Each structure stands twice: as structure tokens, then as C-alpha cells.
Amino acid sequence: MTTTPTPAGAGTAVSAQNLTKVYGSGDVAVTALNNVTISFETGQFTAIMGPSGSGKSTLMHLLAGLDSATSGRVLLGETELTTLGDNELTRLRRERVGFVFQSFNLLPMFTAWENITLPSELAGAAVDSAWLDSLVDTFGMRDRLTHKPHALSGGQQQRVAIARALSTRPDVVFADEPTGNLDSRSGAEVLSFLRRSVRELGQTIVMVTHDPTAAAYADQVVLLADGAIAGTIESPTPESVMAGLDALRSLETTAGLS
Template sequence: MTVPGEQPAARFDSAVRASGLQKTYGRGETAVHALAGVDVTFARGAFTAIMGPSGSGKSTLMHCLAGLDSASAGQVWLGETELTALRDEQLTTLRRDRIGFVFQSFNLLPVLDARENMVLPMQLAGRRPDPAWLDSVVGRLGLRDRLRHRPHELSGGQQQRVAVARALLPRPDVVFADEPTGNLDSRSGAEVLGLLRSSVRETGQTVVMVTHDPVAAAYADRVVLLADGLLAGELEDPTADSVIDALRGLGA
């Protein structure tokens, strides 16, 4: 027996998927169709990058998949749960408990140290991180000697590692990363991407990342390409060169 907003588990071997997803901003002649009917599936335990020309709908797609924006039509499923059937308060709970976020801006509170920033979302939800898991995440991210440092005492790369730790601690179904290396130099960016990559390989985490950078996309298992609000192709085992060639084909 299923409850509203859910379907049998046997039908779901994906972490998140969209069916007929549409998003329109405005009305009439000024309407902008950011997503025009997207069907896409993101596998569990995989690292997927979303790419496309400016205005292709890639950020809108991620925001709809993550429950940060509502769809105009179509459905989004997180595992067995249909996000597009949930009320606002249900979406808030789902995002808190089952989704992790890493943004271009690190979104750390300046008055809190690194450890306090990591655990804050769980504390606000009335939960405590598992000590062994916290120690494992901190160790893998190389932050053991930075836990008592406040954001202004950390480099950009270290701040983003704190943000990655914050996203991983609740053991979410999916981590959504929106241009996570956009404010980092190439070395720090490579470190953060490598950490996201290792979280997929070593712990089975699912990561979905929006990026404009072909080098960043090459860390992923798969690249999903968008153009004009529609799925325009996919690349398996991408390289920076294969991503560049694919983007050229889209006119990017």
C-alpha cells in the first residue's frame, strides 16, 4: 500500500528524476519558458553534471529538482517521493532531511567556527550528527586542524570544504552543487571537485552539479546537456575536450 505522493519502491532505482518538467516565468507575450518539458533521471551513487549555454535552463532544472522552485507542469521525484505533490511545509522538511546543498557562495555564518557551521542545520532540525561520521567527513576533507577557525580565518577552498561537510553530514539522498568552484582558484576548485568525486566513490553519495566549466564537468560520471529548456544530449565518462566539443555543438 502506498500513500499520496509515493509509488512502489520497485519502480525507483534513481535518486531523483523529472518527467515532463516545465517552468515558465511570466505570462503572455513576456513569458519565458525556462524548462519546456524535460525528462531526465539521475542514478543513485553517481556524480552527474548539468551543462548548457547561458539561459539553457540548467540552474532552473536544479532548483526544481531540489525543491527550491516550483514546477509549472510535470513531476519531480526524489526516490519514491513526488516533490511536486508536497505542500510547502513538507518540502521544507524534505529539503532539511534528505537534500544537501553546496553553492558558489559558501553561505557560512561569520560568527560561528567551522565545526559550528557544519552542524548548524542538523541542530536547527533537532538532530545530532553521528560522531564517527562527523570525524570521518572532517578527516576526508582535511579540516581537523581548522574546526575552531571562523570563516574569515579560512581560505576560500577551506570555506567551501566546510560547506561540503555541512552538506554531507546529514547523509542526504542527494547533494546538489550549484557552481561550487565558481569563487575558487583552480587549485582549490580541483580539491573541492576531487572531494565530491571521492564522496561518490567511497560512500555512495549521489551528487548533481550545475557548472559552466568543462574541466569541472570532467570530474563527473555523466554530463546532461540542456539547450533552450530541453534535454539536448548526454555524455558518459566525460573529458574536458568531449564536453567542449558537445557545448560547441549546442552553440555555447
């Protein structure tokens, strides 16, 4: 396990510079992120992990423009999110960011195909048929496109949600516990599709997870503790991720006894 964040460089999809987030004020102030600087490279699959309260979800929300920072900067490519107004942020999220959540968030009255193409419809943009065909074939969904969500398994619904997130060719996809509602077999299937979207389609994915097995599908794991970067694990395995998390717990225990 290294102790430095991924350095910024050419091909950075999204980055944070001296990012701090404080909730509340005075005696009840809670620092969720403390001066975090990190970058996520284009075409890379990164998992963010850490104990409960470590700041991993806060970091993802700030990187995605879903929450505002107390101080510091967030850049999507060369666009600084922290200077944008609400309307500009809404447009940016719609056009340049994809989201995959633990709950599939599919519209029940729409077919799989209609759910996948919904972002383009809402943006009033033409559907890129060639790109969507590539997604459908990569995720093996062609025989399910006319089915509504109730007729799909959990794993199939999450595949539709991933294809929807990728449909506009976003700069980065943020995935928040994407296998949290799936059994182990469906979860492995979904994680394989996420990894394929990176390796075969050039997508950039940042995933928050608590599961070492899920994190091992990523190219690297970023560890957070007490709102700060605690290390990174390159080419992770379930065992190396568990060792990294155990090391964080040991540090927390030692700090608590001191």
C-alpha cells in the same frame, strides 16, 4: 555524445517526468524548461551544462524543491515533490537534500565544526559523530575544525560547506557553480573532494557548472539547450565536454540562420 537522457531505473535518487517551467504569461511568457524527463542515479556525480538561458539552473531548482513546476513531476526517491506543501518541502529539504553554492554561506561567528553540525542542530537531531568523523577525515579538515571562516582559505571554506551539506546524509546534494569563487588550484581540490564523496561515501551529487574542466570530474554530463535535454556525455573529459558545447553552439547558429 548520446542523444537520450539517463533512463530511470532502480536506485534513482531524483528524477523529473515531463517537467515544464514557464515564467510569465501571454506575450511575455518564457519557457525555461520544456517537457524534460531525466533521472539521476544514486551514487553518481552528474554535471549539468548548457548555454546561458538553457534552463540548467531552473532544472536544478525544481529538482531541489526550491521552485515549483508549471507542469510535470519531480520525485526524490519515491516522494513526489510537486504535491508537497511549503512546510513539507521545507522539512524535506532540511532532512533529505544538501546544498553547495558558489558563495560559501558559512556563519562567520561559528567555527568550522559548528557550521558543519548546524543542520543537525536546526533539525533538533542528534549529531552522527561517526559519520562526521568520516567526513572530516575524508576532506582533511581535522586541524581546521576550531577555526572560524575568516581564518580559512576559500577552498577550506568550501570544504566546510560541502561537509555541512553531507552532514545529514542527504539523498542528493545539489551544487551550483561550487568552484565559481575559487582559484584553479582550490577549485580542483574542491572538485576532487566532491568526487571522493561519491566514490568513497556513496553520495549522489548533481552539479551545475559552466566550466568543462569542472564537469570532467563528474561521471556524466547532461547537456541542455533551449529548455530541453540535448544529450549526455559519459566518462567526460574537458575535450569531450568542449566538443559537446561546440556542437550545441553550432546548432544554435544554424537555427538562428534558418
